[in-house]
Amino acid sequence: APVADTGQAIIHADDHPENWLSYGRTYSEQRYSPLDQINRSNADKLKLAWYFDLDTNRGQEGTPLVVDGVMYATTNWSKMKALDAATGKLLWEYDPKVPGNIADRGCCDTVNRGPGYWNGKVFFGTFDGRLISLDAKTGKKVWEVNTIPQDAALGKQRSYTVDGAVRIAKGLVLIGNGGAEFGARGFVSAFDAETGKLKWRFYTVPNNKNQPDHAASDDALMNIAYKTWSPTGAWTRQGGGGTVWDSIVYDPVTDLVYLAIGNGSPWNYKYRSDGIGDNLFLGSIVAIRPETGEYVWHFQETPMDQWDYTSVQQVMTLDMPINGEMRHVIVHAPKNGFFYIIDAKTGEFISGKNYVYENWAQGLDPKTGRPIFNPDALWTLTGKEWYGIPGDLGGHNFAAMAYSPKTNLVYIPAQQVPFVYKNQVGGFKPHKDSWNLGLDMAKIGLPDTPEARTAFMKDLKGWIIAWDPQKQKPAWTVDHKGPWNGGILATGGNLLFQGLANGEFHAYDATNGTDLFHFDAQSGIIAPPITYSVNGKQYVAVEVGWGGIYPFFMGGMARTSGWTVNHSRVVAFALEGNAALPPQNDRGFLPVKPPAQYDTKVTEQGYFLFQTYCAACHGDNAEAGGVLPDLRWSGSIRHQDAFYNVVGRGALTAYGMDRFDANMKPDQIDDIRQYIIKRANETYQREVDARKNQQNIPANPTLGVTP
Numbered sequence: 001a002p003v004a005d006t007g008q009a010i011i012h013a014d015d016h017p018e019n020w021l022s023y024g025r026t027y028s029e030q031r032y033s034p035l036d037q038i039n040r041s042n043a044d045k046l047k048l049a050w051y052f053d054l055d056t057n058r059g060q061e062g063t064p065l066v067v068d069g070v071m072y073a074t075t076n077w078s079k080m081k082a083l084d085a086a087t088g089k090l091l092w093e094y095d096p097k098v099p100g101n102i103a104d105r106g107c108c109d110t111v112n113r114g115p116g117y118w119n120g121k122v123f124f125g126t127f128d129g130r131l132i133s134l135d136a137k138t139g140k141k142v143w144e145v146n147t148i149p150q151d152a153a154l155g156k157q158r159s160y161t162v163d164g165a166v167r168i169a170k171g172l173v174l175i176g177n178g179g180a181e182f183g184a185r186g187f188v189s190a191f192d193a194e195t196g197k198l199k200w201r202f203y204t205v206p207n208n209k210n211q212p213d214h215a216a217s218d219d220a221l222m223n224i225a226y227k228t229w230s231p232t233g234a235w236t237r238q239g240g241g242g243t244v245w246d247s248i249v250y251d252p253v254t255d256l257v258y259l260a261i262g263n264g265s266p267w268n269y270k271y272r273s274d275g276i277g278d279n280l281f282l283g284s285i286v287a288i289r290p291e292t293g294e295y296v297w298h299f300q301e302t303p304m305d306q307w308d309y310t311s312v313q314q315v316m317t318l319d320m321p322i323n324g325e326m327r328h329v330i331v332h333a334p335k336n337g338f339f340y341i342i343d344a345k346t347g348e349f350i351s352g353k354n355y356v357y358e359n360w361a362q363g364l365d366p367k368t369g370r371p372i373f374n375p376d377a378l379w380t381l382t383g384k385e386w387y388g389i390p391g392d393l394g395g396h397n398f399a400a401m402a403y404s405p406k407t408n409l410v411y412i413p414a415q416q417v418p419f420v421y422k423n424q425v426g427g428f429k430p431h432k433d434s435w436n437l438g439l440d441m442a443k444i445g446l447p448d449t450p451e452a453r454t455a456f457m458k459d460l461k462g463w464i465i466a467w468d469p470q471k472q473k474p475a476w477t478v479d480h481k482g483p484w485n486g487g488i489l490a491t492g493g494n495l496l497f498q499g500l501a502n503g504e505f506h507a508y509d510a511t512n513g514t515d516l517f518h519f520d521a522q523s524g525i526i527a528p529p530i531t532y533s534v535n536g537k538q539y540v541a542v543e544v545g546w547g548g549i550y551p552f553f554m555g556g557m558a559r560t561s562g563w564t565v566n567h568s569r570v571v572a573f574a575l576e577g578n579a580a581l582p583p584q585n586d587r588g589f590l591p592v593k594p595p596a597q598y599d600t601k602v603t604e605q606g607y608f609l610f611q612t613y614c615a616a617c618h619g620d621n622a623e624a625g626g627v628l629p630d631l632r633w634s635g636s637i638r639h640q641d642a643f644y645n646v647v648g649r650g651a652l653t654a655y656g657m658d659r660f661d662a663n664m665k666p667d668q669i670d671d672i673r674q675y676i677i678k679r680a681n682e683t684y685q686r687e688v689d690a691r692k693n694q695q696n697i698p699a700n701p702t703l704g705v706t707p
């Protein structure tokens, strides 16, 4: 029967497993579906049932919803597609027309993690901060609101973008935002699903004058949080951070909403808070009441954050025995590398254990769960450089984990990506339109030397951890080529599904990790799969599209996870099907012999400016990671005017390339061009050679490097 009362339908999701009604399928966000037509005995016979090409070849991170045979998928640039879930046929689409020049107001690609559904309407956030409600049948707009209030954006350096999935509970649409790499004061808003009227707002870090915001968070911030900050730190101008850009979860068992809260702004704790205080509620889970936003409890995982250790990662609830007694708990694998078990009702710390290698803490206090810091990891206080593991991308990022009640295991898409932290020279100096971390931006890049590249590549890892929460240790693991793989789905067929950075889509045995099926989807997959059924036939679907921050910033190094060219699509598998993907272009941006001459006097300055303004999208060391143009082979570097037209005058703003004439003078922009030409010359032969081997990855990453 068609879904009538969505709230009840989500709570009783197992009564109609043909649908996928909310982001994590159920409010517990376990990403487990009881469907078992596709199972361990037949997974090797999976076929491509259909595919749907997307009109944005950038990162696709969305979890589509399926309601009564219709799939609702959001894509990059916050576009919405309604598809026939059995055939992939487009029913309607909606483009909110996010302006292209604001791509650089977000740290990490213009992604969107998914829509919400509620009583005949679909809801989604847009990168420019709107929340839109559409009629699910027709795609006609019902209402639209700006989720960013004027007073939140006070400081000149602040920036707010919305890319998180919409969650809906008790008739309230819950949405947060990103921006803590630039300057932001995090908050979550609740809007009435019928009218779009704001019900409450909860700020996650204090008001800089400790004054009321006339928001639901006032009491908690003024009484609990403010005293954990220095009254004079840079946070008072930059906002403090604490953005809630990924997980917001309603729990019908406790009737609480859990906000999963992000990193500090600026990252540098010494500059942000004068090196004083725990800085609540950064790196925390905060529980609030759904109707009012009233504070109930908090648990801080990363006090004194200075590593971009967000706790925004997926909040999952489950029931498990603790010392012989069944408890309803939150399990959480935030960036900081520890797996936490927390009482869902009270926030009481039950236990925690590192799920990946980490070097910043010696463990957690067994009573309080507070990390026991490695003093060397407190790099803003020591003033020394710190090679952190996990790094800023975390032991686990937005890629969703899954839990199977059949195996009692939590499946974590884990990774290791180290990061070099060092204080910005001369104190905190924010720039407009760039990341403002309080870090030495020339240091966060990788030196292009054989030694540095080889050492760093050894430390890049990606794998599935089948984590046993009762033993707080892995039951088994499955290794991947490198980091930044997709989220995981667990099913009643005792299967796990996951797409990988190298473009393969896999089915694994959920009991032991045996690889049962794989399909070459041609482009890196970072989104989590879903499963549903139409007319009794089970499908597994996933959004395909390489992107997000890893290939943007890591550039050439990201290719070690597997080199693909972005062909963004939704793909769906079933036991019967005869669709086939068209032939692919697997070469990507081809090296073009660069101009031979460049001005060696300015390339060092060009490198600094590139790392400050360009690297976050076009890749460390001017090597692109397979999504956005590789500037080394761009025609525009051949002429000063052509380059200035794009970078200074905004010739390509419609495609997502902002103009930077407000940030840099023409000669500074040309310093960047000189640096890119230098890099093109240094790496041209290495790239030509790479395209001669099957995987298009430099066979020897140190080839062509000038020591």
Ligand SMILES: O=C(O)c1cc(C(=O)O)c2c(n1)C(=O)C(=O)c1cc(C(=O)O)[nH]c1-2
Residues within 6 Å of the ligand: 061, 106, 107, 108, 109, 111, 161, 163, 177, 178, 179, 180, 181, 243, 245, 262, 263, 308, 310, 392, 393, 397, 398, 547, 548, 549, 550
């Ligand atoms: O601090 C923030 O406000 C913020 C926002 C976002 C975002 O909105 O996507 C990311 C991050 N931080 C972040 O730290 C991070 O690792 C990250 C990865 C991604 C992605 O989609 O690839 N987004 C974000």
Ligand SMILES: [Ca+2]
Residues within 6 Å of the ligand: 180, 181, 262, 263, 308, 310
């Ligand atoms: Ca962040």
